[in-house]
Amino acid sequence: MAKEIFMPKLSSTMEVGTLLQWFKEEGDSVEMGEPLFEIMTDKINIEVESYEEGILLKKYFKVDDEVEVNACIGYIGEAGEKVPDNPPAASEESESVENVQEEASAEGQEQTVSTDSDQEENKDGKVRATPAARRISRENDLSLSAISGSGPNGRVHQQDVEAALVAGVIAVTPLAEKIAADHGIDLNQITGTGARGKIEKQDVLSYLEKADEISKETESEPAERIKLKGLRKAVADKMVQSVQSIPHVTLTSDVDMTNVIDLRKSLLPVIEKDTGYRLSFTEVIIKATANALMKHPKLNASLIGDEIVMNNEVNIGLAVAVDNGLIVPSIKNVNQKGLAALTQTSKELGKKARENKLKPDEMRGSTFTISNLGMYAIDAFTPIINGPETAILGVGRIVEKPVVVDGELTARPMMVLSLSFDHRAIDGAPAAAFLTDLKANLENPYSLLV
Amino acid sequence: MRELTYLEAVREAMSQEMRQNEDVFILGEDIGVYGGAFGVTRGMIEEFGPERIRNTPISESGIAGAAVGAALTGMRPILELQFSDFITIAMDQMVNQAAKIRYMYGGKGKVPMVLRTPSGSGTGAAAQHSQSLEAWVAHVPGLKVVQPSTAHDVKGLLKAAMDDDNPVIFYEHKLLYKTKGDVPEEQYSIPLGKADIKREGTDVTIVATAIMVHRALEAAEELEKEGISAEVVDPRTLVPLDTETIIQSVSKTSRLVVVHEAVKRGGYGAEIASMIAESEAFDYLDAPIKRLGGASSPIPYNPELEKMHVPQVPDIIQAVKETLNKA
Secondary structure (H helix, E strand, C coil): CCEEEECCCCCCCCCEEEEEEECCCCCCEECCCCEEEEEECCCCEEEEECCCCEEEEEECCCCCCEEECCCEEEEEECCCCCCCCCCCCCCCCHHHHHHHHHHHHHHHHHHHHHCCHHHHHCCCCCCCECHHHHHHHHHCCCCHHHCCCCCHHHCECHHHHHHHHHCCCCCECHHHHHHHHHCCCCHHHCCCCCHHHCECHHHHHHHHHHHHHHHHHHCCCCCCCCCCCHHHHHHHHHHHHHHHHCCEEEEEEEEECHHHHHHHHHHHHHHHHHHCCCCCHHHHHHHHHHHHHHHCHHHHCEEECCEEECCCCCCEEECEEECCEEECCEECCHHHCCHHHHHHHHHHHHHHHHCCCCCHHHHCCCCEEEEECCCCCCCCCCCCCCCCECEEEEEEEEEEEEEEECCEEEEEEEEEEEEEEECCCCCHHHHHHHHHHHHHHHHCHHHHHC | CCEEEHHHHHHHHHHHHHHHCCCEEEEECCCCCCCCCCCCCCCHHHHHHHHHEEECCCCHHHHHHHHHHHHHCCCEEEEECCCHHHHHHHHHHHHHHHCCHHHHCCCCCCCCCEEEEEECCCCCCCCCCCCCCHHHHHCCCCCEEECCCCHHHHHHHHHHHHHCCCCEEEEEEHHHCCCEEECCCCCCCCCCCCCEEEECCCCEEEEECCHHHHHHHHHHHHHHHCCCCEEEEECCEEECCCHHHHHHHHHHHCCEEEEEEEECCCCHHHHHHHHHHHCHHHHHCCCCCEEEEECCCCCCCCHHHHHHHCCCHHHHHHHHHHHCCCC
16 A cells, blocks of 8 residues: 655744655665655755655656645555555545546446456555565565566566666665765766676765776866755855846945044954943944944835834844854844944854854844955945845945045045835835945944044 | 386395395285286296295285284285275274384384285276275375386395385386396395486476386477477385485476376375475476376276376476477
């Protein structure tokens, strides 16, 4: 009797899971506890292991399909067992299930009448094979259903199994098969050392070693391929979603940082004495941004569904580069914090982010994001909005540039701000007004005291 | 080596034993001057006299009962039934007395006797004189059952039967009496329960008994011309049965055809087929087991119909080819 495979419910809030990949194909044998498929929920990506042992008979969904929890996504059973062509209805709809079964049995009766005798013989779904054929296919891990029989009524004989063996139906242990698949190795290239040439784990590993040596010798090392998974996959998915669904517009503006540099110089020892952390330009920019956001609440809004949510708090997300990805810890209520508190919070969150110790709460709730590439030789860029936020600020380097002040050409420490906004929620004029105010805040930071 | 007919080999086995063992004697209908229905004992009364070659009344029950009694008192009687069909009349003595006494008396008494009797069709003797009822006696614990197929085997097996302390039913096939083979002059014994591979082969095992051994060998010869290598196994004794030799052979060839002359329904071939299905040879079977046996009808008097009743060489060839999907 074939067993159903269900979409697991992994958390109390999970309603659907997205199939990321199947590790098995229809017809593959599956051990209990072997990874069967990978799903993504609203919270995590996880590999789901099989609760059953047998042959994967049916897959109803493909990669990227969203499947409701507890829905049947496939069947595991014995080779040749019949399973429905379409996924059975969820269990609560018992009435419709019964109807389906009745229909199915009615169909079955018709078939009995109409099919010729050969097919009727095999209607129970069992493979017709001699004991010897069964023994040899068992010894070689072959599936009898994959072998065409030469005997009466398609009976599989010893010679059919032997022919299948010679023809290269490859005998392989499930583990070896998985390792080979993970490395993208064609099993035909591997010589098995197990009984009757069965490919075992060790054979795949030694093939990999040998392949490594050869590639080192020949110098033309093949490009490393890194599977998109975990944080990388989360970042990738989020970026695609943002770029594809949000109409981005990016505004840039040059900011004279002379006064911010003076401000920082004078506050640096004070704040260091107070908190033990060194004030950086980032915190001043955060402070100036929060101030501007208070004046331009549309830039602090979130676009959720078909509603623009005017957030009461000003929580600024700070993009932090970590190994293999990007994390955005959120600094809460920035408008209520002084530079000392901001310095302490942003430094602590940055450290936690790099050490991968952020709590979920510290990653949630930002209403606006700042991405600072000022430590690199970058002037301006086009940041991608961290949805459902409606805008993001990109910060470039501070560099001495010739500018005209009072009719005189002079060198000033200049910095480019790049503001990307969601044109669905905000139009160009208000965004420009915000950026202009922000520029004014930074060029005259003492206005923040007002 | 010297050639003897099957019939002469039987006579020689008995004569040699009687010359050295005073306890052995023969009893049966017209076995004296007439020499028995098929002439097996012809001339023996001259050598051993009427005391030891005893003519009896026409009563198989009486003959069998007298033999059981003689055996219990220490003699080693050989009784001859003219046709194996008549064993029905001796059945109570054989089944309820001969087969049971040693067991029921805890081994304190024994019944060392041989019941010799010609079986099989092919002589135009019709329904009451042509049967092969060996499965009846093979079913009864306490009786040993022997079916020799050659002159050589019949002499050695009869010696073993005469030496055995249990009742042995010894079937001689009527059509085999005139067949010739090399037979050693001296006495020798072929142990009961030891099958003989009459021909070695690799593609199919034919287990055949009595006259069917010869038809199987002939079929094997024909099959060889078509590139099919048949192994012919002669169990020689049905009880005890040499299961090991048959299992090994089937494990090697993966195919089994069982052939006997007795009616297929309920015949001993069913026992052999079942034994293989239950054995470790099962996993080596690459075709359904085939049984060939007599038709489910009385044996006809018409010679053509009589032939059709029992398996012939073409039937065996056909069955073998079916197991190889070459029919």
